[in-house]
Amino acid sequence: MPSFFTDGIQACKTIGYVRLSPDNYYIKCSIINEDQYPENDVPFGASGCFPTVINGHVSSGVAFASTNLAAAYVRGQPYPERIFHRVLHQYDAALGGGIMAWFSWNWVFFMQAVMGMIALGGVFWLKEPLQEPENVSVFETMRLYLKLFGNRRYIGLVLLFSLA
Amino acid sequence: MLLQVDRGAGTASSLMIFLYFIVAAFAMWFISLDWTGTIHVIARMAIFSALFVLAIWLPMVKKLDLVL
Numbered sequence: 001m002p003s004f005f006t007d008g009i010q011a012c013k014t015i016g017y018v019r020l021s022p023d024n025y026y027i028k029c030s031i032i033n034e035d036q037y038p039e040n041d042v043p044f045g046a047s048g049c050f051p052t053v054i055n056g057h058v059s060s061g062v063a064f065a066s067t068n069l070a071a072a073y074v075r076g077q078p079y080p081e082r083i084f085h086r087v088l089h090q091y092d093a094a095l096g097g098g099i100m101a102w103f104s105w106n107w108v109f110f111m112q113a114v115m116g117m118i119a120l121g122g123v124f125w126l127k128e129p130l131q132e133p134e135n136v137s138v139f140e141t142m143r144l145y146l147k148l149f150g151n152r153r154y155i156g157l158v159l160l161f162s163l164a
Numbered sequence: 165m166l167l168q169v170d171r172g173a174g175t176a177s178s179l180m181i182f183l184y185f186i187v188a189a190f191a192m193w194f195i196s197l198d199w200t201g202t203i204h205v206i207a208r209m210a211i212f213s214a215l216f217v218l219a220i221w222l223p224m225v226k227k228l229d230l231v232l
Binding site for chain 1: 168169171172175176179180183184187188213214216217220221224228229
């Protein structure tokens, strides 16, 4: 059985192209100098290392895309934009890791601020779909929460997507 | 997911995010255990969870009569 990411520390230091050989599945790159990080440093954040991020998110992307394909099959309608969005969405952590490696961790927050402003600007262009806002009391809201826990379809889907 | 509720979409949305974070917290606890090969465990978890969701998706749609 081939060993995945046998040299984890080495893999953490390098990104760029996937090296496929019987014994090595990690990703190497020429962008990051391998001497840039100390031996036990992990430049790609809490996810461990870049190959793990790629591996995990590609798997999740395939799962999301598959669920959307299955949903499209059941509905009889294709949703290519949703599938495209789901797959692309899996690379945000990898992009964040790249920003951390190429610039610094501070830039992640700067980028978040920029993206937040762009999203906020986009919200103003959207039409409000809720024509008659619900006037729900705090007590009623708590009752809705309890009711949701009894909704098998809702809870099942939420847990399934959480796992995915 | 929000199609599964007839009213209180905002409540359902907030509970959905809450449950996402709970599952994520559980996953962080799990990976923080004293594993000998943490990277391997993460990779296997990713593969297992993807395959698990793939395996039960269609049966679940029929079993729960999901509104899609």
